[in-house]
Amino acid sequence: MRAYRFLSKHLLALALLAPILIMGAYFIGCGVYPFGKSSLLTVDMGQQYIDFYSYFRETVFGHPGQLFFAFNKDLGGDMYGVFAYYLLSPFNFIVCLFPKSMLDVAIMAITLAKYGCASLAMAFYLKHRGWSGFWLPGFGTVYALSGWMIANQLNLMWFDVVICLPLVAYGVDLIVAQHRPWPFIGWLLVALITNYYMAWMLCLFIIGYFGYANCRDWAGPKHALQAIWRFALGALLAGGMAAVVLLPTLFQLTQSKGTYTVTKMTWKFEYKPYKLLGKFFTGSFNFDQMPSGQANLFVGSLVMIGFILFFVVAKINWQERLFALAWTIFLTLSMMVEPLDLFWHGMQFPVWYPYRFSFVVVFWLMVLGTRALKLLPEGINWWQLIISLTVILAVAAFVWLHPKVFTYLKDSQILTTVIFSLFALLLLTLRDDQKPITAIMFCVLMLAESATNATITLNQLSYVSHSDYHTYTETLRSGVNAIESKHSGTYRIGKTMLRTKNDAMQIGYMGTDQFNSMFEPSVPKLFGQLGQSAGDGFVAYTNGTVITDAFLDLKYWLNPKFDASTSVPFIPQVSERPDLFGYGNTGYTKIGHTKDLALYQNPYALGLGFAASTQILKTKLIDSMPIVNQELLLSALTGTNFQTLFHKQYLSEPVLKEATWSGATVKKKTGESLATVTYTFTASSRDPYYLQIPSTFTDSVVSLTQNGHTVPIYDTFRDPELLNVTPSAPGKKQTLVVTLLKDSADFGQLQLYQLDQATVSKKLKSLQASPWHITKRGDRSLSGNITIKQNRQVLQTTLPNIAGWQVQVDGKTVKPKTTLGLFMTIPLTKGKHQITMVYTPPYLWWGLLITIICGNLVGLWWLLTPTGKHRRR
Secondary structure (H helix, E strand, C coil), rough: CHHHHHHHHHHHHHHHHHHHHHHHHHHHHCCECCCCCCCCCCCHHHHHHHHHHHHHHHHHHCCCHCEECCCCCCCCCCHHHHHHHHHHHHHHHHHHCCCHHHHHEEEEHHHHHHHHHHHHHHHHHHHHHCCCCCCHHHHHHHCCCCCCHCCCCCCCCHHHHHHHHHHHHHHHHHHHHHCCHHHHHHHHHHHHHHHHHHHHHHHHHHHHHHHHHHHHEEEEEEHHHHHHHHHHHHHHHHHHHHHHHHHHHHHHHHHHHHHHHHEEECHHHHHHCCHHHHHHCCCCCCHCCCCCCCCCCCCHHHHHHHHHHHHHCCCHHHHHHHHHHHHHHHHHCCCEEEHHHHHHHHCCCCCCCCCHHHHHHHHHHHHHHHCCCCCHCCCCCHHHHHHHHHHHHHHHHHHHHCCCCCCCCCCCHHHHHHHHHHHHHHHHCCCCCCCCHHHHHHHHHHHHHHHHHHHHHCCCCCCCCCCHHHHHHHHHHHHHHHHHCCCCCCCEEECCCCCCCHHHHHCCCCCCCCCCCCCCCHHHHHHCCCCCEEEECEEEECCHHHHHHHCCEEEEEEEECCCCCCCCCCCCCCCCCCHHHCCCCCCEEEEEEECEEEECCCCCCCCCCEEEEHHHHHHCCCCCCHHHHHHHHHHHHHHHCCCEEEEECCCCCCCCEEEEEEECCCEEEECCCCEEEEEECCCCCCCCCEECCCCHCCCCCCEEECCCCCCCCCCCCCEECCCCCECCCCCCEEEEEECCCCCCEECCCCCCEEEHHHHHHHHHHCCCCEEEEEEECCCCCCEEEEEECCEEEEEEEEEEEECCCEEEEEEEECCCCEEECEEEECCCCCCCEEEEEEEECCHHHHHHHHHHHHHHHHHHHHHHHCCCCCHCC
């Protein structure tokens, strides 16, 4: 009894702790580190977000300017918009409590904290709606561990708005009932700042919720009009106070994610509506549902029974039921009709994780379900039981009879849901809120069903082990530290291995790769033109040549030591670079090593800036022609006539095994599991050799070996790429074996090239004659000097020329030009010049001004109106 009394007095605390204890027990049981060898790193959490958390930690610990700009966001770019999309959650400060080698543990702590706060927010909202007792932790846990939350556990940056939603709805209720807008303004402001993307969906939903709240608490037209203007004004002021984040971010969206906005729509159903029925069952999610599936709506049996009964409970007036029905239909259509789906997602189809806005549907189901249940304190009658039972059994029977439609559901999951539903119905028929045991039994039911859903769902996903993450990260960190401890200055580091495209952000060095939704499309375009792996939202420098290495200032290189002296830890290799070992007469030199990595120096690196011919200002690259583009690039930089630098070489006639030709396409023979195409060549010189592979080899269509040794091919690219196949010495026969991993492959652009190393070396050495000597680099600034030795030259940098740079030459502000569609280029006169550049996100100061003005307006509203300061008296 003592424990019961204690818990009864701290029900909101129990609501906070319940999902934390459930999920904490699950993580311990699954052996999540430090309780085992697993982690929560899966899909984008392991491939993208964890690196941003590392960057956040570094920003807090001594590099505040990184809030605005990152030199390790691919070749350098704006970070303010990235922070607004990924990193403005206050929960992120939890990572600062952990060492950088244990960020995966910090992610587990953040995950648990957000689950707990989501439950607390819902419990607080329902307490305001009249609920009390052990119902609060039960319903709170149902919300926190709903199907949407569990399915999106890896998208932690979205959870903050889910936490805010019940609190914003609470604020709406106060506007409608008491005309007090302050909680609404405050929590909407928090939502807009922590994640504007999900807050957009919240704002759309809250308009409908405001209409519903007016129908539910109707007090006449005059009262409603007063509520409307307070709601509208409050929303505008909340948006205005968030302008310091929203305005610069809106500009960044026009430069990045916003460029993919869909302008043509088709009014059609995206899937057959009955497919949505399966999402109300326990564990209705698996990996195949991530890229394409239906909305995740699981809220448990009790809430769904309440939702069904909402429309038949006589105590609810018809106006409220009618509005709720209309809004429910709209939300349902939004989850299956293309234009509505697009509207909720800001006019862009989601790449993976479809129907991201469905967290508002989960909340809506809980609003209506708990509303009906609150009006049935003595349980349900026989006809309400029949209605509920009929709907449950009919849906379960339909889903069970169509296993090919609901492939993510097993019979055991359907049976589990039915059992929980029957138990909920039994409790509802026996319900008596006068007895304390009633709320406890319902709470146990909700906690058990939520835990079951979480367990079944998460067990269907795979995760990166703590060891793989930690081993790779620390191996890379040791290599970078070894370089930076001996070689000062500003330069980029290349590597032949890759765990994520944001490795540079994880460790904190200047690299070339990036995976980021807030990514300017001009960067992938340029990377593709130079023969590198690229796509919408990502770039990976996987197959550089001597020319591109020098141009992008990859001064140092890291390569795994795959030899007898090392145990070879988890180091995924993505490219083969024989030139690092001295093959191809390129002159790369080994300068040291760590336990697992060898360190190399590139003698041709040009620095982040160098003097180049004005000819580069007029040069345009050609899509899908990396060979020609690199020749154009070097000719333009040096101001010389176009010269062929890559010479086609003889490849033997292909020998096919278990495959046939059809035009330029090779097809597997029917029923055969292994099909290969074999070529041979013999190098006639010590120059580098490159095999151009077509873009049709993307998505792991083929694998490649050279003399039996694997030549890595990155799994995703959209332009032809150049694989380095330089032999250790000329005169030795080389055998290239292409193995088909799928039924067919187009070999149309497959070609071998030899690079004229002597000519390339001469041109690169000439460009090294006038470097930009960088004397100071801040978090968002660069300063240095350069001597221009000839007329008609420019300072060519390999920094993206994005809006926000303020550049001064010898103390005078100048406007840089853009070359190759991306890079900052500054025309200069002959002589020595001091160049200084500082980055500030565009519209930051305008946004700050609007924030200050709106903040003052809210303060005046609070001081001068009866609903503000005077009411508190």
